[in-house]
Amino acid sequence: xGGITQSPKYLFRKEGQNVTLSCEQNLNHDAMYxxxxxxxxxxxxxxxxxxxxxxxxxxxAEGYSVSREKKESFPLTVTSAQKNPTAFYLCASSTPRxxxxxxxxxxxxxxxxxxx
Amino acid sequence: xxxxxxxxxGMFVQEKxxxxxxCTYDTSDPSYGLFWYKQPSSGEMIFLIxxxxxDQQNATEGRYSLNFQKARKSxxxxxxxxxxxxxxxxxCAFPQAGGYNKLIFGAGTRLAVHP
Numbered sequence: 001x002g003g004i005t006q007s008p009k010y011l012f013r014k015e016g017q018n019v020t021l022s023c024e025q026n027l028n029h030d031a032m033y034x035x036x037x038x039x040x041x042x043x044x045x046x047x048x049x050x051x052x053x054x055x056x057x058x059x060x061a062e063g064y065s066v067s068r069e070k071k072e073s074f075p076l077t078v079t080s081a082q083k084n085p086t087a088f089y090l091c092a093s094s095t096p097r098x099x100x101x102x103x104x105x106x107x108x109x110x111x112x113x114x115x116x
Numbered sequence: 117x118x119x120x121x122x123x124x125x126g127m128f129v130q131e132k133x134x135x136x137x138x139c140t141y142d143t144s145d146p147s148y149g150l151f152w153y154k155q156p157s158s159g160e161m162i163f164l165i166x167x168x169x170x171d172q173q174n175a176t177e178g179r180y181s182l183n184f185q186k187a188r189k190s191x192x193x194x195x196x197x198x199x200x201x202x203x204x205x206x207x208c209a210f211p212q213a214g215g216y217n218k219l220i221f222g223a224g225t226r227l228a229v230h231p
Binding site for chain 2: 045090107
């Protein structure tokens with residue numbers, strides 16, 4: 001079945017450590033997104049990418065980095081500069097790219113990141 | 117600035133009854149769409165229903181329907197014949213200005229269905 005796979009499901013970060021969250025999709029979608037969700041809150045956009053080798057900052061990009069070397073993959077690195085990384089991270093994909101779209105975003109199952 | 121508001125932090129409903137979850141939004145875009153998602157306790161986001169601003173009729177998908185009032189900028193989700201499995205967080209969302217389908221999410225409403 002087509003879908004989005006996020007790994008790991010749970011991740012723990014030590015002080016000063018960078019960690020990378022994996023997101024892979026086999027839906028052949030052009031666009032991919034990373035969101036952060038804090039307890040009891042909605043999702044906030046970290047980064048998004050419309051095509052391979054291109055990505056843009058979202059609303060809360062500070063302390064995060066991404067790459068988009070393949071259409072299927074959009075890994076997120078939480079750097080040591082992100083001082084409050086504890087949250088639930090969700091990856092999504094959609095098609096088509098461009099302006100206002102009626103296509104829903106499809107989400108992975110998420111990664112829960114905590115500080116040790 | 118674009119904004120989306122869900123004013124009900126929590127709602128409860130008896131099994132088999134209908135419930136309405138509120139969502140209001142603020143945008144100056146003439147054309148837009150609104151999405152509703154369900155998030156069970158396991159965490160995944162499940163797409164439920166979509167409403168386009170120029171759609172002539174309110175959207176329906178099985179037990180889900182939207183009460184879309186464009187002039188009031190509201191898009192309330194109606195769940196009919198509630199089931200225990202409907203207990204979850206519900207989020208409304210719409211695309212940010214500037215394209216690329218970047219979504220703005222509301223804070224969500226936690227629905228509890230009681231037997």
